[in-house]
Amino acid sequence: MSVASLAAVEVEYPGRGKALGPFDLAVAEGEIVALVGPSGCGKSTALRLLAGLEQPTRGTVSRTPGRGETSVVFQSPTLMPWASALANVALPLDLAGVDKDEARRQAADALARVGLSGATAAKPAQLSGGMAMRVSLARALVTEPKLLLLDEPFAALDEITRRDLAADIHLLWAETRPAVIFVTHNVEEAVYMASRVVVMSASPGRTFNITWTDPVMPRPAHFRTTLEFRSAAEAISRDLAASMGRAA
Template sequence: MTVAALDGVEVDYAARGRALGPFSLSLAQGEIVALVGPSGCGKSTALRLLAGLEAPTRGEVRRTPGRGETAVVFQAPTLAPWLSARANAALPLELAGVAGETARERAAEALDRVGLGGAEDARPAQLSGGMAMRVSLARALVTGPKLLLLDEPFAALDEITRRALADDVLALWATTKPAIVFVTHNVEEAVYMAARVVVMTPGPGRAAGEGAVDGPLPRPAGFRTTPQFRQTVEAVSDLLAAGGAR
């Protein structure tokens, strides 16, 4: 079953012309797809189209998730600084009309799932970068989305935290199996996170090619050192080079 698709989409902006396309992408139920490409190739634009935050200039966007069934996590956690971690995580539920006490209980459960049990009352200023991103993930997961869109969520974090959060996201995915699109500049991160990696050309972004990633999800310990992981990283890197990445 197809959860979302971009069919020959193009996006033009008055100030800078064509930003994306033509570009096509189909996402199956429970599938994890990574988009990689150089800066300015339109990865985030494609994500906004899938989220329904923007409309294409040409082409078609198809989405099956209903209201409240798509969640987006951006590079910055975008937390309300005056709210606690629990209140931040509860926001999507409250906006959907879920009763306050029920929303807070579900938010606390979501925070516990991302490893922040006991930190429900902390404000964003009291959280590390990794903890703030975990709150952002909890906020995205609290509605049980069918489509989860991740726009370079680990880019500002150190390597140790990035790797820990990658494993956390995959573990969370294993419980409810949402379809995920993961945008990153990091080839190794893309291959680790996804079952399929789509490589984009420099802007206006088109598909330069794609590669399947063999191996179980979530990833077992030591997966980054396996021959299939290294070979896939090299294959994706070659696609980037062939596509004229700069």
């Protein structure tokens, strides 16, 4: 059953023309879908539609999770610089009116799950880029969302940190198995993270091609060296080049 879907959605901005669509996308319970496409193709717009942060010009957005059951992780950690890691993670619970002590307890638990139990009192400026992203992830997970939207969460991280975080996201995902939509412009990350990779064409973004990858999650240790990983990545790279009107 689909947790969230976009049906023939189009987004137009006044003065800038069409940014997206017509575009269709559905994500099923427990599925991880990656959206890959050239810059400006509307990947992040599609994500904001699914989050309900933006309305489509045409088409319909449906979503079963209610308010508070959808979480977004942005490209930057998007933390409140004046608040501790714990207060940042507790924010969604505080805004929902959860009892303060209970919110702090759940936030501490979420921080422990992302491996930051020692950093609860730290302010964002005291954290490394990777740690700040983990705090952001903990904040997204603290509400136990049914739909998790990840908007290029690794964009600002170095290679080793990205790989660690990608593996950890799978482990965390396995605990509650939310539906996940993962936006990226990195093909290998898409293949690693998702069992279905949707390649979008250049602006206005539409579906260019869809590739199904190995559905086994979390990924085995040497997944990145397997023939299957390599050939999926090759195929998607070719699609991506073709979607931009270039030969691979």
